Amino acid sequence: CTPPWTHAAMTIEALSRGCHVLVEKPMATSTDDAVAMQTAAVAAGRHLCVAHNFLFARSVQKALALVAAGRLGSVRTVFAHQWSSPRRRLPTWYEQLPGGLFYDEAPHMVYLIRAFLGDLTVLAASTRSAGAGRADSVSSRFAGRHGEATLEMIFGSPLSEWVMAVIGSEGAVLLDLFRDICVVLGSDHGHRAIDVLRTSLSAMAQHTGGVIASGWRLLGGRLSFGHHRLVRMFVDSVLGFRPLPVSAGDGLAVVRVLDAILQEASRP
Structure with a gap:
């Protein structure tokens, strides 16, 4: 993968040469660049797909299927938490992005929230600065x-x-995105002791089973967090077998939300 600020120029060049493009998230580092990429794809008549891979992870696919089937009733609220340690392997260039690591990692949560709630409007946002234009923490409400x-x-x-x-x-x-686990919980009815125990046992059993299953896939080289499925679907779309799994419009919508978060957080 190339640094995000190179995505626009490289994508537009590839499209102009007749290539179909699968671009890493974030699609671009500004709304203007994302719009230019989408326009170039339309003008070239080529496919432009954005790598929103967690949409195709087993856990997320299960959750989306449950929502579509009405198993959760009417979805009303999504809470998303990203804790990131600077000690893990990170891109060497992340400090050069708008907001630092925020602009590289936030797209994952934004496109997932959007998958459950539809197009998003930023209601409020705040950041705590780590200096040099980098955010140490970000809070957003949509x-x-x-x-x-x-x-x-x-x-x-x-x-x-x-x-x-x-x-x-x-x-x-x-x-649990890093372990690719989906824990499903029903109503606890009267919240009696037996109801709480039932919920606790169910959650523990599902998570433990998920850890074992994902561990087995990791050992077998099959824990790809949706990447393999996304690439297969992209190739199928190029061959005309199915629509794009993630469109340029989807990528643009996420970049718009990222920019709106930073703009809202910068208000005095």
């Missing part, structure tokens, strides 16, 4: 077509965990 969401990001965490809770009127799912 309104979607189907409900509201909160995103909390911490970049100086002692450990790295990315988790989401999708809450509906009849149930909820907890997504």
Whole structure:
């Protein structure tokens, strides 16, 4: 992968030469660049797909299927938390991005929230600065077509965990993205002791089973967090077998939200 600020020029050049393009997230580092990329793809008649890979992870696909089937009732709220440790392997160039690591990692949570709630409007945002234009933490609140969401990001965490809770009127799912686990919880009814115990045992069993299953896939080289499926679907779309899995419009929508978060957070 190339640094995000190179995506626009390289993508537009490739499209002008007749290539179909799969570009890493974020699609670009500004809304203007993302619009130019989308325009170039339309003008060239080529496919431009953005690598929003977690959409195709097993856990997220399960959660989306449950929502589509009405198993959670009406989805009302999404909570997303990104804890990122600076001790893990990070891109050498992330400090050069708008907001630092924020602009590289936030796209994942933004496109996932958007998958559950629809197009997003930033209601509020704040950051704590780490100096030199880099954010040490970011808090954002969104309104979607189907409900509201909160995103909390911490970049100086002692450990790295990315988790989401999708809450509906009849149930909820907890997504552990780094372990590719989806925990499904129903209503606890009267919240009696037996109800709490039932919920606790179910959550523990599902998460433990998920750790074992994902560990087995990791050992077998099959834990790809949606990348393999995304690439297959992109190739199929180029061959005309299916629509693009993630369109340029989807990538542009995420960049717009990122820019809106930084703009809102910079207000005095």
